Amino acid sequence: MANTPQTFDANFLSRLDAIIARYPRSRSAIMPMLHLVQAREGYVTAEGIEVIAEKLDLTTAEVHAVASFYTQYRRTPAGEYHVGVCTNTLCAIMGGDEIFAGLKDHLGIENNERTADGKVSLEHIECNAACDYAPVVMVNWEFFDNQTVESAKTLVDDLRAGKKPAPTRGPDSVPTFKEASEVLAGFNDGRANEGVQAGEPTLLGLKIAKGERK
Amino acid sequence: MSKLTPVLSAHWDERDSHTLAGYQRHGGYNAMKKALAMDPDAVIQMVKDSGLRGRGGAGFPTGNKWGFIPQGDNKDHYLVVNADESEPGTCKDTPLLMANPHVLVEGVIISSYAIRAKHAFIYIRGEVTHVTRRMLQAIEDAYKAGFLGKNILGKGFDLELTLHIGAGAYICGEETALLDSLEGFRGQPRLRPPFPAIAGLYARPTVVNNVESIASVPAIIDKGAEWFASLGTEKSKGFTLFSLSGHVNNPGQFEAPLGITLRELLELAGGVRTGHRLKFWTPGGSSTPIFTDAHLDTPLDYESVSAAGSMLGTKALQIFDETTCVLRAVLRWTEFYKHESCGKCTPCREGTWWLVQILRDLENGKGSEADLAKLLDICDNLLGRSFCALGDGAASPIMSSIMYFRDEYIAHLTNGGCPFDPVASTLFASSKAGA
Numbered sequence: 001m002a003n004t005p006q007t008f009d010a011n012f013l014s015r016l017d018a019i020i021a022r023y024p025r026s027r028s029a030i031m032p033m034l035h036l037v038q039a040r041e042g043y044v045t046a047e048g049i050e051v052i053a054e055k056l057d058l059t060t061a062e063v064h065a066v067a068s069f070y071t072q073y074r075r076t077p078a079g080e081y082h083v084g085v086c087t088n089t090l091c092a093i094m095g096g097d098e099i100f101a102g103l104k105d106h107l108g109i110e111n112n113e114r115t116a117d118g119k120v121s122l123e124h125i126e127c128n129a130a131c132d133y134a135p136v137v138m139v140n141w142e143f144f145d146n147q148t149v150e151s152a153k154t155l156v157d158d159l160r161a162g163k164k165p166a167p168t169r170g171p172d173s174v175p176t177f178k179e180a181s182e183v184l185a186g187f188n189d190g191r192a193n194e195g196v197q198a199g200e201p202t203l204l205g206l207k208i209a210k211g212e213r214k
Numbered sequence: 215m216s217k218l219t220p221v222l223s224a225h226w227d228e229r230d231s232h233t234l235a236g237y238q239r240h241g242g243y244n245a246m247k248k249a250l251a252m253d254p255d256a257v258i259q260m261v262k263d264s265g266l267r268g269r270g271g272a273g274f275p276t277g278n279k280w281g282f283i284p285q286g287d288n289k290d291h292y293l294v295v296n297a298d299e300s301e302p303g304t305c306k307d308t309p310l311l312m313a314n315p316h317v318l319v320e321g322v323i324i325s326s327y328a329i330r331a332k333h334a335f336i337y338i339r340g341e342v343t344h345v346t347r348r349m350l351q352a353i354e355d356a357y358k359a360g361f362l363g364k365n366i367l368g369k370g371f372d373l374e375l376t377l378h379i380g381a382g383a384y385i386c387g388e389e390t391a392l393l394d395s396l397e398g399f400r401g402q403p404r405l406r407p408p409f410p411a412i413a414g415l416y417a418r419p420t421v422v423n424n425v426e427s428i429a430s431v432p433a434i435i436d437k438g439a440e441w442f443a444s445l446g447t448e449k450s451k452g453f454t455l456f457s458l459s460g461h462v463n464n465p466g467q468f469e470a471p472l473g474i475t476l477r478e479l480l481e482l483a484g485g486v487r488t489g490h491r492l493k494f495w496t497p498g499g500s501s502t503p504i505f506t507d508a509h510l511d512t513p514l515d516y517e518s519v520s521a522a523g524s525m526l527g528t529k530a531l532q533i534f535d536e537t538t539c540v541l542r543a544v545l546r547w548t549e550f551y552k553h554e555s556c557g558k559c560t561p562c563r564e565g566t567w568w569l570v571q572i573l574r575d576l577e578n579g580k581g582s583e584a585d586l587a588k589l590l591d592i593c594d595n596l597l598g599r600s601f602c603a604l605g606d607g608a609a610s611p612i613m614s615s616i617m618y619f620r621d622e623y624i625a626h627l628t629n630g631g632c633p634f635d636p637v638a639s640t641l642f643a644s645s646k647a648g649a
Contacts, residue, residue, distance in 0.1 A: 022376045024290070024333060025416060027398035031381055035340070056398075069400040069556075071382035072340050084341075088302050089500065089546040090460055090532050095640035126384065126550055128341055129299045129308040131459035131532065132466050135641060141343040148642055169312065170344040180343045183350070184379050192351035195344065197231045202309040204466030205456075206227055208482055209218035 008051055012040060016055050019186065026056050030066050032185045034073050039181035043074040072184075078177045079114045079121035081159040084138040085152070088127040094134040095148065100124050102149040107156060119160045132201035133168070140180035142167035145199060170195050217478060219445060219453045221433050222426070223469045226313040232348050234355040237316035243361060245432035249324040250369045255285075257328035261431060263439035265451030270296055270387075270424025271498065271527045273450075273516045276431075282411035283329045283419045291331040292420040295322060295428050296392060297338040297349075300384040301607075302500035302550060303530035306455040307425035309467060311338075311345045314429075315352035319375065321428035323361060324435055326373050329421050333374045337392050340380040349377050384554035388602050389422040391556065402558045403602040426455060446472035450515030454529055458483045461490060461535040461639070473518070476531060477510040490535035494618065498527020500547045501607025503614035504540075524614070537643075539634035540619045541626060544611045545573040551608035559601035565592050566608050573612075576623060579630040586616055586623055 015036060020029040030052060037048030044067050053060045067073045085100040086092075103122055107115055114121040130136045133145035137152055144155060145168040158165050164173035171194040175183070183189055207213040230236035237243070249257050262277030283291055295318065299307040311318060318336065326334045338346060353375055356362045364372050378396055385391045386401040393415050395401035414420020430452065434442045443451045450472035456479055459465045463484030470479070476495065486492050492507045497514065503524040505512070512522045519526045534543060552566035572589055575581040593609035600606065616623060625633050637643055 025397070028378070028396060030398040031395070032379060034381065035379065066398065066400055069383065070340075070380070073381055087546070088550055089543045090303060092546055093534065093538055093543065093636075093639045094460065095642055097636065098640060098642075125341070126553070127300065127302040127304070129305045129339070131303055131305045131530070132457060134459060134465070138341065141341045143342075143344070146641070167344070171347075175343070183343050183346055184340050184381075186350065186377060186379060188347065188350040188354060192344075192347040193230075193233065197229060198226045198309060198313040201464070201466035202313060203223075203227050204464055205218050205468035205470070205482065206220045206223045208216055208468075209220050210227075 007047055012036075013051075015185075015187070016051070020055065022186070027058070030056060030063065031070070034067055035181050036185035038074065038078075039178050039185055042077040042178060076112075077114065077118070080119050080176050081139050081174065082121045082123065082177045083156060083159070084123050084125035084128070084141075086126070086128050086134070086136045086138070087124040090127070090131050091135045096135040098149050099135055099137065099147055099152045103152055103156060106153045115160065117160065120156050133199060139167065139174050140177050141184070142170035142174050142180070144168055167195070169199050216482060217470050217474050218468060218482070219471055220469050221453050222310060222314070222317065222429055222455065223467060231313050232315060232352070234316060234352070234359060237314060241436065242316055243320055243359075245435040246320050246323050246361065247367065249435050250327060250367055250371060254328045254330060257324065257435070260439050261328070261434060264434045264442040265446075265449075266427065266430055266434060266442065267450065267516065268424055269426035269430070269454055269528075271301065271501075271525070273526060276423060276427050279411065279423070280325070280329050280421055282409070283421060284412070285330060287419070290333070290416070290418045291329055292415040292418055293322060293326045293329060293331045293334040294392065294396065294415060294420055294422045295334070295336040295425055296387060296389060296422055297336050297425045298380055298387040298392060299425070300339055300387050301528050301530065302547060303457070303459065303496055303532040304499045304528040305457050305459065305530065306467065306528065308342055308345055310425065310429060310455070312348055315348045316356070317429045317432060318349075318425055319352050319356045319361070321431040322375055323366070323373060324431050325421070325423070325428055327371055331421075332372050333376070335376050335378050335396060335415070337378045337380060337386070337396055340382055346377070346379055353377060383556075384550075385556045385602075385604060388604065391602070392422065393420065400556070402556045447513065447515045447517075449517050450526075456514065456529045456531060458531050458533060460495075460533040461487045461538070462533050463487055472515040473513040475511050475513055476505075479514075479531065480510075480533075486533065486535055490537065492533065493536045493538055494534050494540060494615070496527075496530060496532045497524050499530040500532075500550070501525075501603070501610055502527040503610045504618065506618050535639070537634065537638040539632055539636075540615050540622050541573065541577055542632065542634070542636070544615045545570070545577055547611050548573055548608060551604065555604060555608075559605070561595050562600040562605040562608065565596045565600070565605065568592055569608065569612065576626055577632055579626050579632075581627065583624060583627065586620065590616060
């Protein structure tokens with residue numbers, strides 16, 4: 001069993017323990033622990049695998065086997081802003097294919113690559129449960145709805161320029177990849193009340209039922 | 215007068231609908247108080263009497279599922295909510311939880327009380343950060359209000375609720391793969407039997423239900439089983455969320471009784487986008503065989519959709535007009551199934567790989583008509599022969615599209631490639647046309 005890598009501070013280690021405490025059996029903590037490693041490192045590092053293995057009394061191979069199964073756990077560093085373009089059928093047909101091609105060209109990178117400044121990584125993603133807002137672009141898994149090629153290019157330009165644009169349905173400004181990963185590890189960042197409660201398509205049926213829309 | 219019946223969505227238009235205060239303003243958590251004063255078996259009976267069926271796709275009666283949990287067995291019981299909404303086209307649970315996470319928390323409390331679970335889990339997909347935030351906040355606020363934790367409302371009922379966040383694997387929407395994932399393993403489906411009701415999470419009796427199913431429970435307790443059963447059809451009772459997306463003028467969520475038709479829903483959505491006509495659609499996500507304009511008047515309930523050759527699924531109605539190449543649509547879905555196949559069983563792991571190869575060739579005008587027979591042969595080896603329903607889902611769009619649009623497949627061969635202009639089907643093209 002490897003010794004706990006020295007790179008991890010007491011605060012990080014205590015957060016791993018807090019995750020374990022959520023579950024009746026410790027192994028269930030492995031997924032949020034991997035998200036927390038990404039929150040600190042920007043991807044799943046070898047050291048991160050080691051510390052999880054030690055905390056859960058597993059081999060590093062067992063932790064690797066889990067990490068490699070799930071698409072969100074990265075083997076290479078994400079950009080500060082990880083941009084996902086939905087190219088599953090519906091979004092693709094509504095313009096997602098054109099948006100993805102446009103962003104690759106605009107950023108000069110391919111799928112799953114990162115810009116040289118480390119600001120933006122790009123990935124084509126699967127259906128993100130926002131089909132009534134197609135075509136959809138996600139930044140650090142926040143919703144940017146009803147995108148066009150031009151709006152998506154402006155979005156990545158803003159991200160690279162250090163502006164923090166507001167998602168269509170999300171917090172007042174987009175979090176970094178590491179900040180978002182901390183939420184995905186189950187740590188509340190206190191921003192739940194920011195942003196709209198629902199977008200217009202979500203409310204369409206209700207408004208028609210209330211006679212507010214035809 | 216429209217057929218719409220907003221219940222789950224009734225207060226989504228209020229700015230603070232996602233907060234505890236916003237939820238309680240309209241009687242939120244009153245159903246919990248009512249349920250906790252009842253015998254747990256009476257709660258199960260009430261949900262059985264309502265006729266509520268699983269809203270995650272399979273349509274299994276929810277109360278019956280709860281009734282399978284052995285009682286008095288001195289084992290821990292678990293409730294697990296499937297919030298891993300990932301079926302292409304499906305977009306109902308995500309906006310529901312963004313607008314009102316508390317209705318799910320209340321449903322979890324009532325459902326856990328009924329099946330005598332002391333620890334419940336919500337398995338939410340990892341790709342929706344803001345929904346995760348709202349769930350975390352709602353759970354925190356419910357603990358602070360004394361609705362979760364020890365001795366809830368002084369009734370001697372204890373319940374812990376843990377939000378478990380996934381990491382991008384469609385297969386984890388399959389309930390036994392979800393349980394393996396929640397236990398900290400690769401998300402691969404388990405052999406059944408034993409069913410989760412006997413040996414589920416940590417090999418203990420477990421109920422796995424979809425978000426919308428559990429979120430429907432408070433209204434049933436509050437307004438009664440008869441009220442719920444009075445909506446919908448004979449065997450498909452109640453209201454549900456229908457999600458319209460794609461080539462319609464106004465996409466969105468429509469809460470209506472089961473049995474409404476696409477023709478009626480399309481009217482509410484402003485029709486197929488102006489200047490175009492309906493070509494094909496999915497009644498319940500990409501895993502349900504596609505329909506055409508011949509099915510506009512099929513009642514959208516479990517029995518009628520099944521009788522017409524598809525499945526109600528998640529009620530994700532993806533609408534495609536005549537500018538859409540059906541082969542392109544089907545290939546993209548097939549690439550999805552290939553990517554998401556967990557690799558456990560051979561028919562799915564190998565079959566989805568070959569399906570993609572053949573479809574890509576056809577799209578590029580290569581191959582021959584014999585390839586259609588080859589596709590159907592591989593589908594035949596997937597449908598009902600793969601380890602879980604992912605394989606069935608992969609076969610469905612191919613088999614149904616060849617049935618309805620065989621000529622269009624052939625046209626790719628005679629044309630030496632795709633005869634469609636992909637730009638014509640984009641949202642940008644439609645906005646230009648409408649300008």
